Amino acid sequence: MILKLIKGLFVAVQIIILLFGLVIVGIGTWLELQYKSLKEVLDSSRLNYGPYLIICVGILVSLIALFGLVGVKGKNMLNKYSLGLYIILAFIVVLGQMAGAMATFVFREQVESIASEALNETMKYYGMDSEVGTLVTDLWNNLQQENGCCGVNGARDWIGEVRNESIALPSTCCRNTTDLLCGLDTESIASAYGGGCLSFVTEYLSDNLLYVGAFGLGFVAVQAVSIIVAVLLLMVSDYSATNKVGVI
Template sequence: MFFCRARALPSPVPPLFDEYAPYKRPSIEEHVTIGRGWDHVGLSISGLALLVIGAIIQDVYSDYTDFLHGKFFAGPILLIIVGIIVFVVAFFGCCGAVKENHCMIITYSVFLLIIFGLELAGGITGYVLKQDVQSMLEDSLNTTSQRYGPANKDITNAWDIMQNDLGCCGIQGAEDWKELFPNGSLPHSCCPNLALNYDCTLSLTHSTKGCLPSLQATIEHYALVLGGVGIGIGVVQLIGVIFACCLAKSIRKEYETV
């Protein structure tokens, strides 16, 4: 007796292309929604940049508190505050994009515009203050140098820190201390490599550059950084406002067509 074994029919090969599912090009709304994810990441990074740069400038300025007017601290403090606000706004905007909430996206756009205004104000402040650095430092250094000595420990420490950090001596040079030290001696901070048990004098190797040009260059540099960061990041976030408005428009259009 012969037995015939049935052969299993081969399974059909799935088609490589579905003739009933033609390629669909991503819509503008999909592109905008994808772009919003990167926009929130960029916004968070810009907030971190504002926070870090503001803190660095604030730290540098705090070393010279006795020589700077209070208005110079407004800019970096503003950057720090705006940086914190940006983190909160980025989270708010992310929630609005995920939930596709038109009202939240519009509110997010308004917040971005306010932040842009604050950053623009901080940037302009940096550039404006740069113009006043020289005259302000001349007045403060002339006034405080006359008070150098044991009777004014805070002023004395401030001068010593500045002369050590910047490698400078006097306002325009070591000769400026002649009036306060008629015997030819200098503050020990003018001779940073001299042992503490030796007196610093004009005849010894000392810092030759004055503190006014050195401190002026430092403050002007950070004022420019403050201005550039404030305006630069503000412009980038203005682009974020445009993206947010596009997303809000697409969400509203989608709900109107439903």
Template sequence: MAIGIIIFIIAFFGCCGAIKDNYCMLVTFSTLLILVFILQLAAGIAGYALRSQTVDFLSSELEQSMNHYNTSNGTQITKMWDTVQPEFKCCGVHNATDWVTELHTANDTVPVTCCSHIYGTIGMAECTSESENLFHTGCLDAFGDYVRSHALTIGGVGIGFAVVQLLGIVFACHLSRQFRMNYANM
């Protein structure tokens, strides 16, 4: 919500400045666009530089979230795990034994979403760490593989947004310069 409000304010300065031929508003708009661009660039660089700590942080958070699986206050966490595991064909953070350790269940039972639903298993009651159709890959590795396989697309989209922002900055600066020159000629 806060980001939406900030974007609205920045867009307001740009639109009003262009419509009213207001040099000050266009300079403010250009400055805010430059500031947003620098912040996004810094976030991208920091994200790349801290990627190893990000993996450790994500691993820790996922492990902690397992404590709240199938609890009364962990509804969203349960939905998250039950969506991620079949989607990425993974089980647990590192492997299925994470669930066995965390849930302390009899028969090494793991969430049913850790098993692929092959013919005849729709509606199966349980999945164990010994099931034939168990996903053996941990979700942290599966998600990492997904990001690595889509890194070029993610980078391309980021560069595309950066180019659009830079064009916006250049056009806003050019327009404000035109307004200033028109005021000087009056």
């Protein structure tokens, strides 16, 4: 009875981990498709390979969960070798994920410089008639309009950066949306939002990295429970086998 209960708990945990792994794969795929064009602009390995790393982690976690399920087969049978190998692989992955989760907290300290570099790189593509230009233009317009900011550190950052020669800075920088002259020349700076967008982007990324790190540690805890349950499963299985031998 104890063996069946532990076995059921192990299977339930593996299904949860498998679903988590598939969710991680989905997030990585979404990031890759969503910002595929933007990655061509942002020449950073951390951004270019980030989605692929997320996808690989999700696939690895899912495969190990499936391997754990294969280790438990039949009603009362247990594949000890498969389960033992599962414990070793899961332990290695947990160590790697723990290091990755902790790294997100350290990475938060570098967010401002990375965000500043990325924002400055994208400004020159604003207003371009291309796929990248459209994506960058939409991102900047949404960022400035929703947060009431302009440029990286201020409106002057836009001077000379906008590809559209008919304007000096985006209309989304204007505090007064009814001012039709705002954005047409450098004098429009007086009518633009005073603060830059860097602080908003930094805060947003920093908060999300905190959530990612917390989620990562929570996921590690679930996998740690899974490893403990797998060990208990092997111990109870050995105990049951010993008792059967003794009776015979």
